[in-house]
Amino acid sequence: MHLLPLSPIMIEPLVRNALLEDLGRAGDLTTDAIVPVDRVATTILVARQGGVVAGLDLAALAFRLIEPRIEMTIHCPDGGEVVPGKTIATIGGPARGLLTAERTALNFLGHLSGIATATHSVVTAIRGHKARIVCTRKTTPGLRTIEKYAVRAGGGANHRFGLDDAVLIKDNHIAVAGGIAAAVERARAGVGHLVKIEVEVDTLDQLDEALRLGVDAVLLDNMTPEQLRQAVTMVAGRAVTEASGRITPATAPSVAATGVDLISIGWLTHSAPVLDIGLDFQ
Amino acid sequence: MHLLPLSPIMIEPLVRNALLEDLGRAGDLTTDAIVPVDRVATTILVARQGGVVAGLDLAALAFRLIEPRIEMTIHCPDGGEVVPGKTIATIGGPARGLLTAERTALNFLGHLSGIATATHSVVTAIRGHKARIVCTRKTTPGLRTIEKYAVRAGGGANHRFGLDDAVLIKDNHIAVAGGIAAAVERARAGVGHLVKIEVEVDTLDQLDEALRLGVDAVLLDNMTPEQLRQAVTMVAGRAVTEASGRITPATAPSVAATGVDLISIGWLTHSAPVLDIGLDFQ
Amino acid sequence: MHLLPLSPIMIEPLVRNALLEDLGRAGDLTTDAIVPVDRVATTILVARQGGVVAGLDLAALAFRLIEPRIEMTIHCPDGGEVVPGKTIATIGGPARGLLTAERTALNFLGHLSGIATATHSVVTAIRGHKARIVCTRKTTPGLRTIEKYAVRAGGGANHRFGLDDAVLIKDNHIAVAGGIAAAVERARAGVGHLVKIEVEVDTLDQLDEALRLGVDAVLLDNMTPEQLRQAVTMVAGRAVTEASGRITPATAPSVAATGVDLISIGWLTHSAPVLDIGLDFQ
Amino acid sequence: MHLLPLSPIMIEPLVRNALLEDLGRAGDLTTDAIVPVDRVATTILVARQGGVVAGLDLAALAFRLIEPRIEMTIHCPDGGEVVPGKTIATIGGPARGLLTAERTALNFLGHLSGIATATHSVVTAIRGHKARIVCTRKTTPGLRTIEKYAVRAGGGANHRFGLDDAVLIKDNHIAVAGGIAAAVERARAGVGHLVKIEVEVDTLDQLDEALRLGVDAVLLDNMTPEQLRQAVTMVAGRAVTEASGRITPATAPSVAATGVDLISIGWLTHSAPVLDIGLDFQ
Amino acid sequence: MHLLPLSPIMIEPLVRNALLEDLGRAGDLTTDAIVPVDRVATTILVARQGGVVAGLDLAALAFRLIEPRIEMTIHCPDGGEVVPGKTIATIGGPARGLLTAERTALNFLGHLSGIATATHSVVTAIRGHKARIVCTRKTTPGLRTIEKYAVRAGGGANHRFGLDDAVLIKDNHIAVAGGIAAAVERARAGVGHLVKIEVEVDTLDQLDEALRLGVDAVLLDNMTPEQLRQAVTMVAGRAVTEASGRITPATAPSVAATGVDLISIGWLTHSAPVLDIGLDFQ
């Protein structure tokens, strides 16, 4: 399975915005004052921790938008694993551009590699089970597209990208509608044929009702492994089963062992620490 | 000391962008299909973990931009500490708007409260020392203004906001210039009288050279507490002293005890996990 | 079934942009030069043709963005049918604002009502059959969200909103992949669990292959009613069936009679003429 | 007479916006999952109907913004006539880019070629008469610049581009001002010397008054050919004469025969169906 | 003659952009740190020089976008003359907002009032003559709409707003075309009936040729008063006559006395000094 890419036209506004945020109104005072305009340099991106890389296109674009003559040669592409000290890429060109874009490039790269690494840690933990690790809508505001990409780079898959590409009926929707059946019926009437419907269920009774309504997927929220196992048995392939609820690399194996199709984890995108990657001037 | 606020005109584009990212092209399918347009509800923002709150203005704006009739009453303002179960705010109005804006509001609030909480944990650890905790430029792309605000909400202070509001001469600048003196001289010639100059030093010899040049601040990078103590003694108030290098709540007290003025910490903004805050429908 | 609404935050940029396009650099020269600033007027939106209304929120916003004191009272909401001469809404306030925003408001209203009316004509033609009328991605650049809304207002349903909310495997994808099976397999591996997969088939052999792969929907392209009937029989409820290929109100009934689930029609959004609606000053 | 072009800097935002609208948050799932990154292809743009081409620059830009290595060779430039089956252009390059940009490119090309074709049909109908066919401000919101260009490509000419580049005094303005003379006088006092003034007249008495005021042009609204002929005689070259009022290819010749200078037609831009153009992979 | 206004929807982006430019990433540090949030104040806008006011709507919007509770009462509206010490407006509300928006508001007001004042000085100098003072396209990048408004506020009129609202054939166009006749003919063929054509002429021979072509206006560039007088006589009302070429309040009367219709002056918009207006806290 290859990694679904990011379209350059989609990431350029993000990188441009981040650079302008850092340049402010006066630009890179330190570098412009100190570094001669014709100085060139070669640098390497080096992993200071082990993990999975994601975001090299954004880093490359940060350098290129500041200085089109900067060139990057990638040694370990997005989705690749690194050990501490591993050279990820070589980046060379005018020294001013390298210094000015460095922090923005690293901010993207560290953040996305952190998400990829976190995802990979859970994916690895459940290897051998059929379950896939998926992310949620608990993303950093404005960065959903690239954070979901980082999850893919780490071996995970994507849940909804937004409120509009699938129906996910939660407890409050059910309460307002007066029951699962009413909620599902209204959703079916309102949306197109390519929109899947998933329902959050807290009990096996709710699960039974959802299954009889023929929903596409069920979100089994905060269930114990034992409950999950019963749920999976009850579903018997009639719907996609998704387990959620503060699952960690430590608890993931027991969840995966229940036979669920998906394990969704919010902290991959909202709380993964950065992967420490540095830029070393040669 | 009160908390320097965020100007509404500065945060509106961020909130608007985040909402549109979530709404996509078709809007909130689930809610619009299921929830009657005239249904109203009351909800409460509840802390599920202990920590420090930050970002209520962004959360309130998320609700108001989706539905101007939604009103929020704040019980624990930004900068306030919460224990698990604490009600932070009451939010009421049309149920559709509450459900549609919920995730965006929580994404801002959880992220910023996470940063404030992390900051607060270090600030608390060094209470009694004069040192202030400051953040860096290692921020999430596009969110620097609000992440720096969250650091303030947690009791910290702000370092540079970008490449253009202060000079920070790092090792690579010094190498290019051929020494600290040359680098500082070029910087002085190039920037205005209200721009401070800080120099990163790795050794006491470098520190001595920087002090003789009359720089405003020195960044003491990756020094041991013993080295820091010597450095502070050598500086003797002639410059602001800043310690940096992977400092944690556990190691911060020994760093603070050296008498440095500032402790700068990158992970506050790039790796703090969210503070878990939920929205409960009453 | 109620009409899924447009979020105000999503349409404001479109209306603002359209007004600025019309105002140019100097504004409404004619009105500003001739009409006194304190003149008020009452106007009515009147249908000059029979059809279905769509776009009143955009029209109202056009007036309000130019002049916040303009008020609109709606007599026939979006989705409602009108006969020639029917008053759709009453709009009153400062005369300058009414005259300046008039064309922009009518351009939105006429265009969207035209789409709703065209949709309604086909929906009506197949009344009694189970098939739903759906639109395509053949929309006017920049207006997809509101044109898809207009289709809903006319009683139709929505197909994909873009390249990213469902997989639709067409002949060229199949040719590149070397067959339907390979294409479907690669798609399954690449996308999330809430993304449905539809395959375009031209023959019953292809249909058979697609069904055995368990795809969610099949696009039966340019088939005769007889072929469609065979296809529907072969599918036997295992997938959603979609007929396409220049279907008109005249040919739609025979297509619908084949038992397909969906009839997709590109011209609803790319070639429907406007519904003639005028603004009469009282 | 050559065709006044579109400046690339003016169309790029439109094309970029349309592509992003289609890519959404996750990009082209189908193509990215199925088509290998190194696959190249050659395609041809083929007319499936006879008509006049317009919008090739926008189509080319759509492909190039997605994939800079895609190249287009034009065989029939904008303004050229095509018969069904005619190859308009050859487009070759990476297959992913071709598939991803295809729909956006065709949406622009079909829409603008549809307008050019509609315009051409009326222009052809009145060949031999001096009258020119002109469009109005009844354009699709956001697309005025390119729709007016398409009218030119079809052999027509442009009326006002907005509210600010000419004065057009309509019945409501006259009513507010208390008469044509007052309206014209106020307009003259308010606008610059390069702004022409046109007045809408419904009767020959009004026409007489407008002519005595020395206006630049008169809009003869909804007049019969006989009335138009009288009007043209009365004007005797003192002003530009413009006929309007639901004129079609069928009725245009009799209108043109009256000797009017201009025939303005709203449906060219608001109701012309697309010209069916396809992209065939070789 | 009343002053053609600025539409609020047109100026809001300019004011918003200017405020954000001043707020940067951290906002008004000084005011937020020092001034209590609940402090209110009353201020007055006072002219420190005599001149003509323009730009009050932009100033008011600057205050309101920062703080909606700020209210402005205008004592001398745009276009009004002030003597030193004159109170132009009273502005009251939260002190923080007053201090934060002050500079942006004054920057707009001073700049536009400076243009209005410069315009007024020439308008006054030629009082009694029929000539009108008009501005050019030599405006500050990004501010054309409001600078042209300021010229109107000073009693002047507007020339072209851009390259697209009139044809102005200059010496280089004539040289390329191979003569005035060829240039005018090509222009006529290319543009719509509401676009006026003006030709720059340097000699009376050129003027004669232009007049025979029936152009709408002639730009008499850098002619002496004597040449202008001859030109006006030769034109004899057949075209609008415009004199240009570094005309000042001192030289304007002799130019106006030649009987030209228009005197165009670039420095009104590119070199007028600000009118000194201050904001005094009471």
Next chain:
Amino acid sequence: MHLLPLSPIMIEPLVRNALLEDLGRAGDLTTDAIVPVDRVATTILVARQGGVVAGLDLAALAFRLIEPRIEMTIHCPDGGEVVPGKTIATIGGPARGLLTAERTALNFLGHLSGIATATHSVVTAIRGHKARIVCTRKTTPGLRTIEKYAVRAGGGANHRFGLDDAVLIKDNHIAVAGGIAAAVERARAGVGHLVKIEVEVDTLDQLDEALRLGVDAVLLDNMTPEQLRQAVTMVAGRAVTEASGRITPATAPSVAATGVDLISIGWLTHSAPVLDIGLDFQ
């Protein structure tokens, strides 16, 4: 001392916006109608007045954004002095692009060169004194970054770029705080260690108070040379001294002779006339 440059990524939005402002909705009617698409030309930028050049990068970008094949060779770079008749640059390429971008390029170049020239006139007037000439926040809305650059090109230095990169405590802040000491204390508590604090003082008593508080700089507002001399003596190097108050080239030498460090001048950016630079076709 070299000239701190403008980052291309920072100026592109300004140039793009200015071009679009001039092109409007229909583009350069005159040039597109008259000049053949394949005509090329060579032009030279010529100084018509003596002064200092600034803004060549913006001019070059204006031409390149309209027509990528246009090339500019610079003979006198930004910061260089020119005499009347001096050729600043040679610009060649397609004639249409040269004519269309000409005015926008010259508007930037003339405006910025005007500021550079004005700055240079004061810098020259005080040559031999240690004082530096600095600009203020009294800039043209939206152009602060490039106007501050022009001041540097003229040999001046920059004051604050906005409200957020330094604290400047003015009389109104002092009044609200109840004294200089309270104001400075609150500011110190609120801002980061790299933010300098400057206080405006009107009397020597205030100066004394400010100095005892250890502020970084003092703004000596509207003092006579004698008062300035006393102030400088009193400061004795403990703070940066800045003189302000309507200082001109004529009065600057006597101010500089007082020994102040900085002379700040608002009119450099808000009232400098353009430097007359023309584009001559060869």
